[in-house]
Amino acid sequence: MTAATAGPFVHPALFYRGEQEYLDGTVPFVRAGLEAGEPVAVAVPAQKLGVVQEALGDAAAEVTFVDMTQAGRNPGRIIPKVLRVFADARPDTRVRIIGEPVWPGRSEAEYPACVQHEALINSAFEGREATILCPYDAEGLDERALTDAYATHPVVISGGREQKSPSYAPERVVELYNEPLNPSEAAxxxxxxxxxxxxxxxxxxxxxxxxxxxxxxxxxxxxxxxxxxxxxxxxxxxxxxxxxxxxxxxxxxxxxxxxxxxxxxxxxxxxxxxxxxxxxxxxxxxxxxxxxxxxxxxxxxxxxxxxx
Structure with a gap:
């Protein structure tokens, strides 16, 4: 992945279809970080943690693993409690993180907060020495989620090919999902x-x-x-x-x-x-x-x- 060395902060989205594409996109990313001496964290849904750990073998012992369905249940706490806590503890070196905040099964109420989170990562980590790779299940998520991923990530990887996003606009996404909240009539x-x-x-x-x-x-x-x-x-x-x-x-x-x-x-x-x-x-x-x-x-x- 060339994006990992493209600048101080790199934030690619990884579109995957099936378990093998997931492993092909994540495991080499982890191994490259370890070989470069970069601390690595993997924060993904619980069912994905096991397959990544198994694929890494003994190298898994060098990686920090986080169940995103627990730590990131509320998207508003992912930046401070998952991403920044890992990066801030290692201020003198580049860090590498896999973070999957959008997965099939997220509710309609949760989704706007997820997209705003993905957009805000870019300003939260601006100038930081970090690479955060965000996997997206291209089979399980709807087209809206994939379209929004192009808007929140400057780089998108799909089918093993990396490209700059033609619609990257994180500030616009934050405003787009600043949606009016209508209270329940039963409130x-x-x-x-x-x-x-x-x-x-x-x-x-x-x-x-x-x-x-x-x-x-x-x-x-x-x-x-x-x-x-x-x-x-x-x-x-x-x-x-x-x-x-x-x-x-x-x-x-x-x-x-x-x-x-x-x-x-x-x-x-x-x-x-x-x-x-x-x-x-x-x-x-x-x-x-x-x-x-x-x-x-x-x-x-x-x-x-x-x-x-």
């Missing part, structure tokens, strides 16, 4: 200001418990609700609306306010240890199973999904 809502923050949190906990959420997951949602409602008061015009409803076996909590989120990478970058505050959205991404955001001049909605 219960509460309007809050600074004086109602404790009540807003209690409202979320009460509603979520009624929908079957309990234990540590209920505690996680309570913490997320506290972070988001506080952000609305501090950064979103002093007031906001929180809504809660149940949907397809999940509890959904959404907070809306009049603020506008200027940085598309907000909540997707690890914070420097010395930084005071500013970790609220990052925490939200770490704790929730999915986070969707819509922001613009009319305000911002942050929607969180958590499995019951």
């Amino acid at each position: 219960q809502e509460y309007v809050f200001g600074a004086d109602e923050l404790p009540t807003a949190r209690y409202f979320v906990v009460e509603q979520a418990a009624r929908f079957g959420l309990s234990g540590i997951r209920l505690e996680d949602l309570a913490l997320v609700a506290a972070e988001l409602t506080t952000n609305s008061v501090v950064h979103g015009g002093g007031t906001g609306t929180v809504r809660v409803w149940a949907e397809d076996g999940q509890v959904v909590c959404e907070v809306r306010d009049e603020g506008c989120m200027k940085d598309p990478l907000a909540g997707r970058q690890p914070s420097p240890p010395a930084q005071l505050g500013g970790r609220g959205l990052l925490l939200v991404n770490y704790l929730m199973d999915l986070v969707r955001v819509h922001t613009g001049p009319e305000g911002t909605a942050v929607r969180c999904y958590v499995d019951c």
